[in-house]
Amino acid sequence: MQALNLPPFAHKLTQSGPNLLIWDVLRRRHVVCTPEEWVRQHVVHYLITHRGYPRGLLSLERGHTYNQRRKRTDLVALDAEGQPLLLVECKAPAVPISAAVAQQAATYxxxxxxxxxxxxxxxxxxxxxxxxxxxxxxxxxxxPAFPVAPPPARPG
Incomplete structure (x- = not known):
C-alpha cells in the first residue's frame, strides 16, 4: 500500500481471494482495503493515538439525509456529550483535495x-x-487534540 503523510500504525492486512482486507478497529472486522479505506484507517489511528480521540466517540460511515437523499460520512468524531465534533472526508491518495471535495464536505x-x-x-x-x-x-x-477547546469569544 502507498505510504501516506500520516503516522504509520500496526495495521493487520490479510488476503481473501482477490481482495486485500484490513482490520478495522472501530467496526471490529476486516474490510476491503481500497485506497480510500487505507486513508480512513490511518486517520482513525491518528485521531486515537496522536490526538487523543476516544475510540468509542468515532463513528464510521454514519448515515444522514441531505435534500431528501441518504448520504454517508466517512468519519465523524463526537464530543463528550455525543454531539458531532469533527467531520472527516477521506479520499484516495490519487484524488486531489479540490474545491468540489470541500463543497461535498461542507454540504454534508x-x-x-x-x-x-x-x-x-x-x-x-x-x-x-x-x-x-x-x-x-x-x-x-x-x-485539535481531544477534548477540543471552544473557539475564542468574538469581541463585541
Whole structure:
C-alpha cells in the first residue's frame, strides 16, 4: 500500500481471494482495503493515538439525509456529550483535495453540524474550525487534540 503523510500504525492486512482486507478497529472486522479505506484507517489511528480521540466517540460511515437523499460520512468524531465534533472526508491518495471535495464536505456538514472539518487524501490534509453563527471558517494548522477547546469569544 502507498505510504501516506500520516503516522504509520500496526495495521493487520490479510488476503481473501482477490481482495486485500484490513482490520478495522472501530467496526471490529476486516474490510476491503481500497485506497480510500487505507486513508480512513490511518486517520482513525491518528485521531486515537496522536490526538487523543476516544475510540468509542468515532463513528464510521454514519448515515444522514441531505435534500431528501441518504448520504454517508466517512468519519465523524463526537464530543463528550455525543454531539458531532469533527467531520472527516477521506479520499484516495490519487484524488486531489479540490474545491468540489470541500463543497461535498461542507454540504454534508450543513446537516451534521460539526464545528471542525477535516479533508484528507492521506497526503494533503486541510482542517477548518467552522463558525455557523458567523457563517465563517478558519483554517487550522492541525487537527485539535481531544477534548477540543471552544473557539475564542468574538469581541463585541
Amino acid at each position: 456538514n450543513q446537516t451534521i453540524g460539526a464545528p471542525l472539518l477535516l479533508l484528507t487524501n492521506g497526503l494533503d490534509h486541510y482542517c477548518w474550525r467552522v463558525d455557523f453563527a458567523a457563517r465563517s471558517n478558519v483554517r487550522l494548522a492541525e487537527v
